Amino acid sequence: MKKRICILYTGGTIGMMPGEQGYAPKPGCFAGGLAAIPELTSPDMPDWELVEMDPLLDSSNITVHEWCAIGQAIADRYHQFDGFVVLHGTDTMAYTASALSFMLENLDKPVVLTGSQIPLCQLRSDGRDNLITSLLIAAEGVVNEVSLYFGGQLLRGNRAVKSSADGLQAFSSPNYPPLATAGVDIRYNKSAIGAPRVNGPLQLAKLENVPIGVLKVFPGIQFELFDSILTEKLQGIVLETFGAGNIPDYDGALLPLIQKAFAHGTILTVCSQCPQGAVHIGTYATSSGLKAAGAVSGLDMTTEAAVAKLYYLFSKGYDRDTIKHWMEQDLRGELTSAR
Ligand SMILES: NC(=O)C[C@H](N)C(=O)O
Incomplete structure (x- = not known):
């Protein structure tokens, strides 16, 4: 049976369009962007469904409120899908990945955050590979924790930092090895992947805006x-x-x-x-x-x-x-x- 993956689109460069004040996300347009990527309907891809968050944000504007909304969107669909790909702006992706890792108690399915430095609507977009590989990783189900895929590396979400403002390998994990590297093959680093810390059904621990x-x-x-x-x-x-x-x-x-x-x-x-x-x-x-x-x-x-x-x-x-x-x-x- 084909795996089913939920793509949660929160905003960020990957789906942005050029506007008068610079790049910004446009509600309702992302599905069209995905339809223009033929690989996404390849028989080798998992089945996927797109959920667009409201409002779509540049990740600089993401707050505790949005972390809770993303966590809730995952919790609401947890039993319908085998994994989740969260499309997110790069600027605060490491914060959101860290927050979700704590909020999703007893997680035992893949939650992969990704995005891009160049929008999908641009010729040289890095978003295509980031999205396609994240979907494959989420469907493989080897890494059942919150992770972050970017530029050929799968990192533990709460170990990742954005380390380049304009490079296509924008994230690093200075104190922990990558969970997987995607070259010709996707190679998992089994010794770095944690055993699931599961002690019951998934629980969403909502966060408050603590000062x-x-x-x-x-x-x-x-x-x-x-x-x-x-x-x-x-x-x-x-x-x-x-x-x-x-x-x-x-x-x-x-x-x-x-x-x-x-x-x-x-x-x-x-x-x-x-x-x-x-x-x-x-x-x-x-x-x-x-x-x-x-x-x-x-x-x-x-x-x-x-x-x-x-x-x-x-x-x-x-x-x-x-x-x-x-x-x-x-x-x-x-x-x-x-x-
Ligand atoms: N590459 C990006 O996604 C940057 C964008 N400002 C964001 O974080 O939403």
Whole structure:
């Protein structure tokens, strides 16, 4: 029996058309774009059905609300299809992939996110291969988790980062090997593909728009300027630090801020500005203040995964100690556990 795959089109360059203000998605036009790709009706392709989200968005405009809508669209159709291909803009695709990996609890079918750098309506579009190969991967059913296919590589969704603004291999996964590579054949990397973490039927954990922030430190940062954002309202913050978790501590300016955050109960998650490697808080004196303030180590998580995980854990309604505990644990293959 042929596999059935649901294509969820959320917007993004893949289906965009040129307009007066630049490229933008046009409602109702994407089905016509797909009809112009003869390979999609080849007998070797799975059966597929297109679902167009409303509104269609440039992914820069995707919010927690759209993550919930995409998750709901998958949950509503979960039993009718063997897998899902989510067509999405590249700019925030890694965030959405991370969010879906947490939201879709007990997932045991493929959910592949893809898109393109050049619209399908253009001659040199990379969207054709990205779509066709994603459909084949979703139908093969080898990778039953949230993944991201782009430019010949299948990556774990919550390990992916957009690393090129204009290259056709726009994504990388600096801390985890590709789950598959698509050259002449699609080769799966069995040792990198996780065993499904299934403990019952699929559950959709909807996310709330929890007030969180991301702060990147830089040489000369004047921490007092950030004092006003560290209010009781801010529930969590991802701190993008230097190297293995280091922050400038000149003038003792940061410590009072961290202590203030700590007193407010804000969860400080320490990630690294280095794409590769992990955070080890306390290795250097410059990270000792973070340790003393009870910061959580993001280990080798991407900022995208850390942001999505904070939304997820807060939305589950856990208390702060539980959230801190789970931030450092591997829930969906998003981090390498500390040894
Ligand atoms: N290549 C793309 O899809 C970029 C576009 N701005 C988006 O993220 O929706």
